[in-house]
Amino acid sequence: MAGAAEDGARTGGAKPSGEAPGGPGDDAGFAPADKTGFGTSRTKESHVWFTLQGGRMSETYYPDLSTPASRQTQLVITDGKSFVERLSDAETRTELCGQSGAPAYRLTSRGTGWCAVTRYVTDPGRSAVLVDVEVRSETGAPLQVFVLHDPSLSGEGNDDSAFPRDGMLVAEDRHAASALAARDGFAESTVGYLGVNDGWSELSENNGKLKHHYATAGPGNVVQAGRLRMDGLTRTRQTVVLGFGEKPAEAVRNARRSLRKGFEAAASAYERGWCDYLAGLRETPGSLRAPGDRALYTASVVTLAASEDKLNPGAFIASPSMPWAFGTDRHIAPETGSYHLVWARDLYHIGTGLLAAGDHDAADRAMDHLLRSQMDDGHWSQNHKVDGTPFWTNIQLDETTAPMLLAWMLDRHDAKTLKHLRRGADFVLKFKSEEGYKAPFSPQERWEEQSGYSPSTIASAIAGLVCLADLMQRGGQAADAARYLEAADEWRESLDGWTVSTNGPHSSKPYYLRLTKDGKPDSGTEYELGNNNEGKADQRTVVDAGFLELVRLGIKPADDPVIRNSLTVVDRELAVDTPSGRHWHRYSGDGYGEQPDGQPWIVDRPEVKTTYGRVWPIFSGERGEYELLCGDRQSAAGRLRDIARTAGETLMLPEQVWDDRPPVPREKSGKGTRSATPLAWTHAQYIRLAWSVESGTPVEYPTVVAERYLHR
Known part of the structure; x- marks a missing residue:
């Protein structure tokens, strides 16, 4: 690329030149999900x-939350x-350092x-991440500090090209570009292919x-490295910027402008934006008295x-992570996914959580997004970008x-919303599975692994139809609500009759x-649980707590x-315990979790015989909502504390926590596994339960359903 010699002269270090050999480099996975x-x-x-x-900084996302743009920096x-x-490789403490809850972070790492x-x-003001870097020698010996960047533009890290431009390390593919820059430039730099001649391989081996x-590399799995102008003694501070754009020129421009703005000015504007947002919401529930609970x-x-x-306003993803094989195995995940996607079920939880917190506009945007993303036949996809x-x-x-x-x-009963919702209801009423069963038999229940008659799915279907009928009556369409x-x-x-066993073990x-697979809960129908469970299970032996949705949604007392x-x-x-x-597994025999030795969940590998699904904090929230409906506010408050205890050092709530058999001593029972963290559903459950404890009843309780079935 033109400009390589010029960039080398500007930095004053070894002049990068030539193209790196050995492409396309090793395939690579993404960072763990915790x-x-x-x-x-x-x-x-x-x-x-x-x-x-x-x-480290793990994945960045650009230009949207379904598209990873880098693996690590x-x-x-x-x-x-x-x-x-x-x-x-070092011991690191991560802290929230933003004022009033802004998501700004400080990492303190110690090495040799x-x-x-x-x-x-x-x-x-633009698409750029700023990193304030301070490195100090504790021995009096000078240090060399390199920044290592692994781009993965457009979610695919094996087709990037890298080259220098304007003193920056630039990468691009057909759809996006990034520019890595330092305030004082790089003293030396190189690009290479992962596992062949990337910066870490060069440094660790020499x-x-x-x-x-090398000046250029790609297309392939390129990695960029540049030495910062700091020695840990007389020069200890530096600002590093990772800018993005649709084209290299835009990425370079964004990085340059962020460098000119400086870290402190950007951090101040960043914090003001979050403080203004939070100031427009409800006060923290009064029941959360401890500072740690209020911070969570x-x-x-x-x-x-x-x-x-x-x-895409209203498109809230489930988690900014790719747990286990979803981030490392191309057979299971040929395209990055599946957590940084929108799921209608998760979006319901996120929307009701934000609504409870006082962000009515965000919940409305979530509803609008659902209307826009509905499939032509009326149903909503399992998930979508x-x-x-x-x-x-x-x-x-x-x-x-x-x-x-x-x-x-x-209370969305306008004509447009009702038109979409009625299309969804008509799809459900007409639905017939490949096995020949009619709704509410579902091809997948809420754990997405099995077809059948599921209490939680049936609860949602019953309550959804009753709520729709009520909206139709308010919207002047009462005559059509009866069906x-x-x-x-x-x-x-x-x-x-479909889901309650009277002769189970x-x-x-x-x-x-x-x-149940067949609507016959007293029959010994067998099915494969999946997730590395060998053999088949009698459906009467497999339980979960999904039936609590029947109570939460006003269908059963x-x-x-x-x-x-x-x-x-x-x-x-x-x-x-x-x-x-106290926390709960999803269901009997759940294998959606780590291997016995703590290695990642994966399926379809002959050497992996067993994996263990651990316990989920969301079930403490569901139990707390049930206890509120029983009139037991004290126990519900205890469930809220149980969820809080699973939070990590920066108040991230996980999908799963280790049960009573963590695989190695460093893992702590009751703390997050390598599952998706943060999981939006868990955070939404915490918010909702906090307000539910405050009010004495679940804040998302559909009273119209309870009036129909419980209070006649």
Whole structure:
């Protein structure tokens, strides 16, 4: 590329030249999913998000939240002779350092005779991440500090090209570009291919020295490295910027302008934006008296708000992460996914969480996004990218009825909303599965792994139809509502016959099953659980707590004897007491989690025989909502504390926490696994339960359903 010689002369170091050999480089996965940081500005002008994990900046997302743009950006520190260490190899403490809850972070890392402090924000005025870098030698010996960047533009890191431009390290593919810059430029730099001649390979194999200084590489899995002009003694501070754009010129321009603005000015504007947003919401619930609980509540609101795409308002993703094989295995995930996508079910939880926090506009935007992303036949896709493009394409009936529940919470009975919701309801009423079963039989239930009659799916379907009928009456369409109510009533009368076993092995009394394959809960129908479970399970042996949705959604009373007996069964079969309180597995035999030795979940590998799904904090929230409906406010408040105890050092709430058998001593029972963290659903559940405890009843309780079935 033209400009290589010029850039080398400007930096004053070894002049990069020539093209790196050995492409396209090794295939690479993304960083683990247990994030310790997630941030973006509140502005629409800045289309970039960053994550932190393991002492480094892990994935950044640009130009939207369904598109990873890099795998990692981190420092390498060396004395040039005896040690070469990455921040991800060091002991690191991560702290929230934003005022009033803004998602700004400070990482303090210590290695062999050095200490590094890095701070991270995004520039509210443009698509750029700024990193304030401070490195100090603790021995008096000079240090060399490199920044290592692994681009993965457009979500695909194997087709990038890299070259220098205007003193920056630039990468591009057909759709996007990035520019890595330092305030004082790079003293030397190189580009190479991962696992062949990338910067880390060069430094680690040559005692902290770059043996080669290549100028260009690609297309392939390129990695960029540049030495900062700092020695840890007389020069200890530096600003690093990662700018993005559709083309290299835009990425370079954004990086340059952010450097000119400076870290402190960008950080001040970043914090003001978040403080202004939070000031417009409800005060923290009075029941959260401890400072740590109040901070977690604020962090939960911020996490949900940060999870909204800026190009596609109302598109809130499930998590800015790619857990386990979803981030590393091309067979399972040929395209990056599936958590940084929109799921109608998760969006319902996020929307009701933000509504409880006082952000009515965000919940309305979520509803508007659902209307825009509805499929032509009326159902909502299993999940979709933030622009509405379907990703996984199976059908889950509760994801088509969840929008009806959210619309009722928002009192959306305008003609446009009702038109969309009625299309969804008509799809459900006409649905017939490949096995020949009619709704509410669903091709997938809420855990997305099995077809059948599921209590949680049926609960959503019944409540959704009743809520829709109520909206229609308010919208002047009462004459057409009767058929939806008729179906809801019929399903309520039939649901126990489809899902309650009277002869199962867990109790001599009736109890709800996770699901039945055939609507015959007293038959010993067998099915494969999946997730590395060998053989088949009798459907009467598999339970979950999904039946609590029947109570939360006003279909069954809290003191229903089958509900109470089912709770006894679930507590015996699925509950685990941890130092973070009592939490529950998803269902009997769940294998969606790490291998016995803590290695990542993966399927379809002959050498992986067993994986263990751990326990989920969201179930503490669901139990707390049930206890409120039983009139037990004190126990519900205890569940809120249990969720809070699972938070990490920066108040991220995980998808799963270790149960009573963590694989190695460093893992702590009751703390987050390598599952998706932060999980928006968990944060939404925490917010909702906090307000529910405050009010004494679940804040998302559809009273119109309870009036129909419980209070006649």
